[in-house]
Amino acid sequence: MGQNGSGPNGTRQAGPRCIALVGPFQSGKTTLLEAILARTGAIQRQGTVEAGTTVGDASKEARHHKMSVEVSVATTNFMGDNFTFLDCPGSIEFIHDMRSVLPAIDAAIVVCEADEKKVPQLQLILRELEDLNIPRILFLNKIDKADKRVRETLKLLQPASRVPLVLRQIPIWHGDIISGFVDLALERAFVYKEHAPSEVIELKGENADRKKEARFTMLESLADHDDQLMEQLLEDIEPPRDKVFDDLARELRERIICPVMIGVATHTNGVLRLLKAIRHEVPGVAETAARLGAKADVKTNGDTAALVLKTFHTTHGGKLSITRMLGGTAGDGVTLNTPAGEAGRIAAVFKMMGQHTEKRAAAGAGETVGFGKLDHAKTGDTLSSGKAALASLVEVKPFPPVLAIAVQAKERKDDVKLGLAFAKLTEEDPSISVVHNADNHEVVIWGQGEMHLRVATERLADRFQVPVSTRPPTVGYRETIKKPISIRGRHKKQSGGHGQFGDVVLEIKPLPRGSGFKFEEKITGGVVPRNYIPSVEEGVIDGLKHGPLGFPVVDLAVTLVDGSYHTVDSSDMAFRIAGRLGIVEGLPQCQPVLLEPIHLVEIVCPNEATAKINAILSGRRGQILGFDTREGWEGWDTVRAQMAEAEIGDLIIEIRSATAGVGSFTFKFDHMAELTGRTADQIIAARRAAE
Numbered sequence: 209m210g211q212n213g214s215g216p217n218g219t220r221q222a223g224p225r226c227i228a229l230v231g232p233f234q235s236g237k238t239t240l241l242e243a244i245l246a247r248t249g250a251i252q253r254q255g256t257v258e259a260g261t262t263v264g265d266a267s268k269e270a271r272h273h274k275m276s277v278e279v280s281v282a283t284t285n286f287m288g289d290n291f292t293f294l295d296c297p298g299s300i301e302f303i304h305d306m307r308s309v310l311p312a313i314d315a316a317i318v319v320c321e322a323d324e325k326k327v328p329q330l331q332l333i334l335r336e337l338e339d340l341n342i343p344r345i346l347f348l349n350k351i352d353k354a355d356k357r358v359r360e361t362l363k364l365l366q367p368a369s370r371v372p373l374v375l376r377q378i379p380i381w382h383g384d385i386i387s388g389f390v391d392l393a394l395e396r397a398f399v400y401k402e403h404a405p406s407e408v409i410e411l412k413g414e415n416a417d418r419k420k421e422a423r424f425t426m427l428e429s430l431a432d433h434d435d436q437l438m439e440q441l442l443e444d445i446e447p448p449r450d451k452v453f454d455d456l457a458r459e460l461r462e463r464i465i466c467p468v469m470i471g472v473a474t475h476t477n478g479v480l481r482l483l484k485a486i487r488h489e490v491p492g493v494a495e496t497a498a499r500l501g502a503k504a505d506v507k508t509n510g511d512t513a514a515l516v517l518k519t520f521h522t523t524h525g526g527k528l529s530i531t532r533m534l535g536g537t538a539g540d541g542v543t544l545n546t547p548a549g550e551a552g553r554i555a556a557v558f559k560m561m562g563q564h565t566e567k568r569a570a571a572g573a574g575e576t577v578g579f580g581k582l583d584h585a586k587t588g589d590t591l592s593s594g595k596a597a598l599a600s601l602v603e604v605k606p607f608p609p610v611l612a613i614a615v616q617a618k619e620r621k622d623d624v625k626l627g628l629a630f631a632k633l634t635e636e637d638p639s640i641s642v643v644h645n646a647d648n649h650e651v652v653i654w655g656q657g658e659m660h661l662r663v664a665t666e667r668l669a670d671r672f673q674v675p676v677s678t679r680p681p682t683v684g685y686r687e688t689i690k691k692p693i694s695i696r697g698r699h700k701k702q703s704g705g706h707g708q709f710g711d712v713v714l715e716i717k718p719l720p721r722g723s724g725f726k727f728e729e730k731i732t733g734g735v736v737p738r739n740y741i742p743s744v745e746e747g748v749i750d751g752l753k754h755g756p757l758g759f760p761v762v763d764l765a766v767t768l769v770d771g772s773y774h775t776v777d778s779s780d781m782a783f784r785i786a787g788r789l790g791i792v793e794g795l796p797q798c799q800p801v802l803l804e805p806i807h808l809v810e811i812v813c814p815n816e817a818t819a820k821i822n823a824i825l826s827g828r829r830g831q832i833l834g835f836d837t838r839e840g841w842e843g844w845d846t847v848r849a850q851m852a853e854a855e856i857g858d859l860i861i862e863i864r865s866a867t868a869g870v871g872s873f874t875f876k877f878d879h880m881a882e883l884t885g886r887t888a889d890q891i892i893a894a895r896r897a898a899e
């Protein structure tokens with residue numbers, strides 16, 4: 209039957225579907241999922257984000273912040289078809305979770321609102337979908353708050369999409385309020401009912417004229433890819449309704465249009481028509497597997513092929529791998545291999561409903577389920593059950609991190625537990641990385657922004673039971689010298705029996721930037737016996753770890769030129785101490801100077817923010833090297849600058865607030881630069897105070 213229940217529609221594909229809800233921050237994705245689950249009977253009552261009662265934002269962190277901070281998964285049934293929805297976070301800081309699930313989905317519902325400020329975010333998300341060739345429907349949500357005509361809104365949003373946004377529903381206005389909508393394909397008008405299916409009404413007068421005009425615009429867009437339809441329009445022939453539906457479905461699947469539907473997620477308005485469109489028009493798993501280049505493999509292999517979309521470490525059930533079945537079936541006890549050939553056995557299969565899981569029978573092609581205890585599998589893995597493991601179908605690399613915090617277990621006894629927690633944390637979210645700084649034993653978590661790191665530390669405490677304290681990471685300051693000197697280091701101790709004696713003369717001189725440290729010796733006549741010379745060098749290295757300004761000393765040469773020894777009292781230890789004394793006494797006389805790391809920074813931002821970004825960089829001692837249009841990104845710029853590490857620390861926070869959340873940057877170490885004056889004095893004073 210066709211979508212409208214009148215006539216055949218050969219294009220519908222039955223079978224389980226996997227759909228992602230994506231879109232700008234706070235556009236209503238979690239609320240829409242809630243509406244879908246309520247409408248399809250998966251939940252009794254529609255919860256709200258405000259009350260913390262939604263399926264999508266059920267985790268402690270999501271409820272606390274009233275925003276999604278990871279993908280949540282819910283499976284429901286609509287008119288006999290199985291649908292799994294992946295509710296993705298909208299904040300760019302959590303975008304990696306969205307990017308990890310996209311390859312495996314059949315289509316995306318892009319939830320957005322009529323807000324100009326959200327257009328760059330929308331563009332960012334649509335780009336991901338466009339690059340992966342994923343069919344997408346735009347759901348213009350919060351239509352209850354609309355203060356402009358939908359057509360105007362579409363004009364605003366169109367630059368974010370590379371393909372035409374095709375409006376297939378228009379609102380019915382009652383004064384300033386939208387009371388319902390007209391489905392332009394179905395040619396039927398509905399009035400919204402609170403949490404109930406909309407009621408069909410007859411369209412009259414002005415509304416009927418508007419419908420006619422809007423329908424014609426929609427048909428014109430469709431006709432751009434359908435010559436027959438174009439002819440019909442030119443000859444004023446009314447195209448059959450099923451043909452219009454077929455065109456909508458085909459052009460969606462071919463990703464040459466992005467249909468636009470409207471609604472109010474909080475009131476479940478527009479949700480039924482959205483579900484019907486998905487059910488009829490979204491391709492099934494066979495097309496998705498083909499898009500991934502898996503079809504031939506899956507077919508010839510005849511065995512199970514699946515993709516891991518997300519990994520959870522649950523408090524009681526252990527590891528849970530959310531997996532989309534591309535082909536075959538998989539149930540308890542089935543062994544699945546990773547491309548690297550590691551094998552693991554499925555302990556249990558779960559139907560997902562947010563945080564809630566329910567054991568179920570084996571999963572078949574197209575289904576999205578949770579597999580229990582696949583300890584060898586990680587997010588992004590292509591799993592298979594055939595003799596020869598399938599090659600990896602997808603690779604999603606996280607964006608480079610932009611912000612760091614140093615963390616420490618609040619209690620020393622938790623140190624080992626913290627290491628295990630880090631492993632789980634980064635497995636759940638690969639856009640977090642943990643770096644151990646060998647220089648100062650600091651452990652630093654790198655992430656995608658302030659909220660991302662905050663949630664990471666909350667997870668350490670709540671999910672993995674290791675409370676941590678945090679502070680800004682140490683900046684990699686160094687110091688060097690500007691003046692050469694010669695100095696004697698003498699260690700002599702006569703306490704009772706065996707004494708200690710070591711005596712050296714060192715020449716200390718500056719080296720060019722980036723040379724590090726060089727040790728030489730010019731001992732003649734055995735004034736310092738050969739076997740003690742390495743100890744002198746060790747002593748010097750000891751002394752360089754903490755220079756007169758408080759930082760490691762670099763870019764200098766030390767030459768051992770003279771000294772003396774005692775046949776009985778000299779030892780390795782005595783010469784090591786002498787070497788250290790020499791350097792520690794000598795360095796303050798060498799005109800020490802602070803060095804700070806300078807990085808090459810590349811910022812990307814929508815071009816209306818470029819001037820603001822330049823001002824931010826200048827305000828942070830940045831040396832702007834130039835700016836250019838961002839390659840392949842219409843309306844975006846790239847700004848390049850040299851910046852001190854200390855100023856990059858929280859740079860992302862200012863960039864994000866100047867760019868409605870979408871600007872970002874990458875950085876790379878460039879060189880160490882001398883720093884003098886007030887800023888240097890402050891850094892040195894702070895270091896002394898901290899010691």
Ligand SMILES: Nc1nc2c(ncn2[C@@H]2O[C@H](COP(=O)(O)OP(=O)(O)OP(=O)(O)O)[C@@H](O)[C@H]2O)c(=O)[nH]1
Pocket residue numbers: 232233234235236237238239240256257258274275276277296297298299319349350351352353471472473474475
């Ligand atoms: N007026 C109105 N408010 C809505 C509608 N849909 C959602 N909201 C509200 O918008 C806010 C954000 O809703 P969420 O569902 O959390 O949005 P989200 O897209 O999931 O947010 P993130 O996951 O954090 O990006 C909440 O306060 C909702 O109540 C709607 O159709 N109309």
Ligand SMILES: [Mg+2]
Pocket residue numbers: 237238239264265275276295296297298
């Ligand atoms: Mg959400």
